[in-house]
Amino acid sequence: MYDAIVVGLGGMGGAIAYHLARRGRRVLGLDRLAPPHDAGSSHGMSRIIRQAYFEDPAYVPLLLRAYELWEALARDAGETLLVKTGGLMIGTPDSAIVAGSTESARRHGLSYRMLSPEDVGRWFPAFRLEPHEVAVYEEAAGVLFPEKAVAAHLRLARAAGAELRLNEPVESWVAGPSSVSVRTTAGRYQAERLVLAAGAWNPKLLGGFFPMEVERQVSLWFRPAERPDWFEENFPVFIWDRGDEPALYGLPGLNGEGIKAGLHHGGQRGDPDRLPREVTPEDIEPVQRLLARRLPLLDPEPRRAAVCLYTNTPDLHFLVGPHPDHPAVLLAAGFSGHGFKFCPVIGEAVADLVEGKERRDLALFDPGRFRAGQGRS
C-alpha cells in the first residue's frame, strides 16, 4: 500500500513524485515510457518562463513560487535549469498578450518596460515591429531546459526514496472513497491516493469525463543568415500576438541549436497515438512567412523540427485538484500548452493535496468546473 501512485513521470508527474518523496511519502511512479522522451509534451530543448502572465493574473503567485523552486531544483541537481534572457510580449497595445501582460504586472507589482518599435530596434535589432505595435519587456523572463529538468526531478525523486517503474503502462484504475487500485501491464498496485499526470493520455485514462483535446504542435529551429551576433547575445524569448490568428513565439538557442520558433495553437487535434509525427512543408511555410517580416535576418530553411503535443481544456486553464466524483483521485492535467514553467509549483501543490493541505489558491484549475457534459467552452 503506497501513500500515492503517480501515473505519468513527465514534466508534472516527475515533479509531483519528487515533492512527495522528499516529504517521506511512500510513492510509486509509473510511466509507459522512460522519460525524458520525445513522445509527449516535455521535449524540444527549451521552454519559456515569464511572470507577467497574460493568461490570467491568478497565475502570478504560482509563478513567483515556481522561480524559487526551479532555483532550488537546479541547486540540488547541480545543473543550470533556468537562464534569464528577458522576454518581449509583442502586439498592439490593446491585444490580449500586451494588455494581459501589463495587467498582470500592474496587479502584482512586477517590473516591466513598455517599448516602442524604435526602442525594440535599438535594444534587440533582430526584431522588426510594425509601427502600431509595442512590446512589454520583462527582464525576469527566460528559458528552461525541459529534458534536463525532467531527468533532475526523477533522479532526485529516486534518491529521496520514490519507487519509479518505467516502461510500465497503466491500463486502468478503480477508486473507492479512500483508496485506489491501479492495473498496469505488469501488475496491480494499491494506494491511498492516485495522481493522474499522464499528459496527452490523461483524456483516455479519464474515459473522456473531462472535455480535453490533444493538439499537434510543431517547433522549428532557424539559424541567422546575417548578423549572428544579434541572435546570440541579448536575444530574448518572445510571444507575438496576431489577433485571432495563433501567436508566434520564439526562444534563443542557448546551446548553439539556433532560434526555436512555432505557432501557439492552430494545430491538428486528435488521438495522441495517431497524430502525424513527421513535419511537412505545410507546417513550415506559415512560420517562414511570419519570420520573414518579423525576424528577416533568419535563414528561412529550418535546421531541425519536432512534433510535440498540447492537451487543451475549453478555457485553456489547467485541471488541478480532486476528481469531482472520486476524492481519492487527483488530477494534474489539461496544461493547454503553457504548463512547463509551473512543473515544480504544481509538484508542490499536488503533494499538498495528497497530504490534505491546500496552501495555494487553485480555484482557477478546479476540475469540478467541467463535470461530464457541462464543460464551459
Ligand SMILES: Cc1cc2nc3c(=O)[nH]c(=O)nc-3n(C[C@H](O)[C@H](O)[C@H](O)COP(=O)(O)OP(=O)(O)OC[C@H]3O[C@@H](n4cnc5c(N)ncnc54)[C@H](O)[C@@H]3O)c2cc1C
Ligand atoms: C511545442 C510545445 C511548446 C511548449 N512551450 C511551452 C513554453 O514555452 N512554456 C511552458 O510553460 N509550457 C510550454 N509547453 C507546455 C508544456 O511543455 C506542457 O504543459 C508540459 O510539458 C506538460 O507536462 P505533462 O507532465 O503534463 O506531460 P508529459 O511531460 O508529456 O508527461 C506525461 C507522461 O505520462 C506518460 N503516460 C502516458 N500514458 C500513460 C499510461 N497509460 N501509463 C503510464 N504513463 C503514461 C507519458 O509517457 C509521459 O511521460 C509547450 C508544449 C509544447 C508541445
